[in-house]
Amino acid sequence: MLNTRQLQILKLIIDDFIDSGLPVGSRTISKKSSLGISSATVRNEMADLEELGYLYQPHTSAGRIPSDLGYRLYVENLLDDRLINSESRILIRSLLVSGKISAGEVIEKAVHLLTQLTGLTVVSSFPGFRKRTLNNLKLIKISDAKVLLILVSDNEIVKNITLPFSGTSQDILDLISNSLLSTLKGSTIEDIDVKKISRLKYDLRQFESVIDYLVPILRDSLKNIEEIEYHVEGVENILSIPEFSDSEKVRKIYKLFEDKTIFKVLFNNIEDEGIYIKIGDENELLELNECSVITTAYRYKNNELGKIAVIGSKRMDYRGIISVVEYTKNTLTDIFSGIYL
Amino acid sequence: MLNTRQLQILKLIIDDFIDSGLPVGSRTISKKSSLGISSATVRNEMADLEELGYLYQPHTSAGRIPSDLGYRLYVENLLDDRLINSESRILIRSLLVSGKISAGEVIEKAVHLLTQLTGLTVVSSFPGFRKRTLNNLKLIKISDAKVLLILVSDNEIVKNITLPFSGTSQDILDLISNSLLSTLKGSTIEDIDVKKISRLKYDLRQFESVIDYLVPILRDSLKNIEEIEYHVEGVENILSIPEFSDSEKVRKIYKLFEDKTIFKVLFNNIEDEGIYIKIGDENELLELNECSVITTAYRYKNNELGKIAVIGSKRMDYRGIISVVEYTKNTLTDIFSGIYL
DNA sequence: GTTAGCACTCCGAGTTTGTGAGTGCTAACT
DNA sequence: AGTTAGCACTCACAAACTCGGAGTGCTAAC
Numbered sequence: 001m002l003n004t005r006q007l008q009i010l011k012l013i014i015d016d017f018i019d020s021g022l023p024v025g026s027r028t029i030s031k032k033s034s035l036g037i038s039s040a041t042v043r044n045e046m047a048d049l050e051e052l053g054y055l056y057q058p059h060t061s062a063g064r065i066p067s068d069l070g071y072r073l074y075v076e077n078l079l080d081d082r083l084i085n086s087e088s089r090i091l092i093r094s095l096l097v098s099g100k101i102s103a104g105e106v107i108e109k110a111v112h113l114l115t116q117l118t119g120l121t122v123v124s125s126f127p128g129f130r131k132r133t134l135n136n137l138k139l140i141k142i143s144d145a146k147v148l149l150i151l152v153s154d155n156e157i158v159k160n161i162t163l164p165f166s167g168t169s170q171d172i173l174d175l176i177s178n179s180l181l182s183t184l185k186g187s188t189i190e191d192i193d194v195k196k197i198s199r200l201k202y203d204l205r206q207f208e209s210v211i212d213y214l215v216p217i218l219r220d221s222l223k224n225i226e227e228i229e230y231h232v233e234g235v236e237n238i239l240s241i242p243e244f245s246d247s248e249k250v251r252k253i254y255k256l257f258e259d260k261t262i263f264k265v266l267f268n269n270i271e272d273e274g275i276y277i278k279i280g281d282e283n284e285l286l287e288l289n290e291c292s293v294i295t296t297a298y299r300y301k302n303n304e305l306g307k308i309a310v311i312g313s314k315r316m317d318y319r320g321i322i323s324v325v326e327y328t329k330n331t332l333t334d335i336f337s338g339i340y341l
Numbered sequence: 342m343l344n345t346r347q348l349q350i351l352k353l354i355i356d357d358f359i360d361s362g363l364p365v366g367s368r369t370i371s372k373k374s375s376l377g378i379s380s381a382t383v384r385n386e387m388a389d390l391e392e393l394g395y396l397y398q399p400h401t402s403a404g405r406i407p408s409d410l411g412y413r414l415y416v417e418n419l420l421d422d423r424l425i426n427s428e429s430r431i432l433i434r435s436l437l438v439s440g441k442i443s444a445g446e447v448i449e450k451a452v453h454l455l456t457q458l459t460g461l462t463v464v465s466s467f468p469g470f471r472k473r474t475l476n477n478l479k480l481i482k483i484s485d486a487k488v489l490l491i492l493v494s495d496n497e498i499v500k501n502i503t504l505p506f507s508g509t510s511q512d513i514l515d516l517i518s519n520s521l522l523s524t525l526k527g528s529t530i531e532d533i534d535v536k537k538i539s540r541l542k543y544d545l546r547q548f549e550s551v552i553d554y555l556v557p558i559l560r561d562s563l564k565n566i567e568e569i570e571y572h573v574e575g576v577e578n579i580l581s582i583p584e585f586s587d588s589e590k591v592r593k594i595y596k597l598f599e600d601k602t603i604f605k606v607l608f609n610n611i612e613d614e615g616i617y618i619k620i621g622d623e624n625e626l627l628e629l630n631e632c633s634v635i636t637t638a639y640r641y642k643n644n645e646l647g648k649i650a651v652i653g654s655k656r657m658d659y660r661g662i663i664s665v666v667e668y669t670k671n672t673l674t675d676i677f678s679g680i681y682l
Numbered sequence: 683g684t685t686a687g688c689a690c691t692c693c694g695a696g697t698t699t700g701t702g703a704g705t706g707c708t709a710a711c712t
Numbered sequence: 713a714g715t716t717a718g719c720a721c722t723c724a725c726a727a728a729c730t731c732g733g734a735g736t737g738c739t740a741a742c
Contacts, residue, residue, distance in 0.1 A: 037715085235595075366736085
């Protein structure tokens, strides 16, 4: 569709705009280009590129700015090979020594690192809990009126749930814990239902009244378990996007991140480990239509996907950020595949 | 020092400035005041008040703005009786039905409510953990390589600590848990030391090698326990303070809240259940010298203090906010004193 | 002690002006 | 046919200017 020279010019314009944030004029390109081309010629090409929708002018007699379509072409065809500098590589790779800490903490660390390295806003999701099978379980007495239920899934996620539950001792709770565990171990969390729990009554007939009391509480609590855990960091970096100099817009974005339900939308359609890029209006969330979002998924124990999104200005350094995100994703996949544990 | 009329005028000026945010002129006060006083007279009084340091002019020929000293006088002597509207009262009182949920969750809910009611930034601290005595403890196997240590304090705080610990079964962990608990129950968390833990070796001679492995890990983990838990909400409301239209300042504040060590400074010197007010430069943290901070402490189980701070513009509605904060504090104290459990 | 009156100050909003970067178009050149 | 020099034109942005209004301090009279 576009000839080589047009592509070159488009790339130069976008590179320059990403760098400066100012509309790019024909003279700038003429001087930068190694084609030995005059500004007049560049102007002609620019007019064509604008007609095709890759560029636009904020006003007559201003230089050009890439449109969303222009960025799209840029990220798909005009990015140089992804490369990641060795400092970043070493930093990210340091996640590997985290065999000692929990999976959730690894993700937190990864999000923190990505925020540092990109200077942008980073969001991650951790694979679901409800569909996992139960591996361990304990009831722990906290006070006369409260008991803590600890659930451990096969993917090492731990959930603490506080239950209102009085008049029992830790010894009885231990017995109930063990019974519960032997009944439920291997079920998926979402499959745990009253029927299964009720079986307890027969195993532990001497505590029937306790069990009667516990069952409905347990059922309600299990229903309320959050499906996915999210981590967010660097929201304040939104402030450095010039489009958000208006503080009302910034507040909207903040509100957006406070309500974690929106992350479902953010990670919608991310179904493999590829790098997904959404530019401006391509984002479903219209609060983000001045942003670009780079998303990918890491593989958790070969069968589930955790997700990572980096949110920044449309003028972000796509090449650098994609490479860092990709490297982080691969590292996480490696860690969770167990190779390095 | 100041006569009644001067106080009245100062109050009118500050009320007006809090309302409008614009320098207040003599004519405005002359019209508002029920004293039947001309603007010229007000001007004379204003000149006096300025000389005494309670007011200042942003420039000649502008109206007056209260100085930090003026605000100080205002909050100490000129506030009407604190009153709280019944909707707020009901909302806050609804925290009482939270006997079912954990203390930490109650605080979170309270912080959320305060953010809603004040429209400002709210920070809270929850009483220390290290100085509490240990009430319960469990080791739970998460995977082949990881064990979760659950600690429960006498004030119902629960800590999860993941330990790298391989090659053992839940049965052995249960035995160790029980031994550990009987050894440590009643110690304060910070008093748990290697000597005490080592006693295990003699109780559980058959698992000597396991214990040898566990002790140093446990010791290191206990050292790293966070003293105090903090909750923050509504940081985005900082954006609506006009002094923070400069986005660089906002970033600084955000950075401030990311590093929770600063909360220690914030809650420094708050040692009883009174209402503390810091205005502008009175704040130790110079990032907050355009803000006012209202702080108080709720009583936790009669012997410890949790703390609450509301951070907003110097132009905040002191009366309303103080009353809401005070009512929340009292409600939390009631809840944790156990009266309503 | 209070107030009317007045000269004075100064901000801020609106207008004017000038400049520079950029454009599109045309005509000449290769 | 593609490229380029040249030129008239456009427009945003910044600096300079103008002007009205809100507010002041001071003085003199009440």
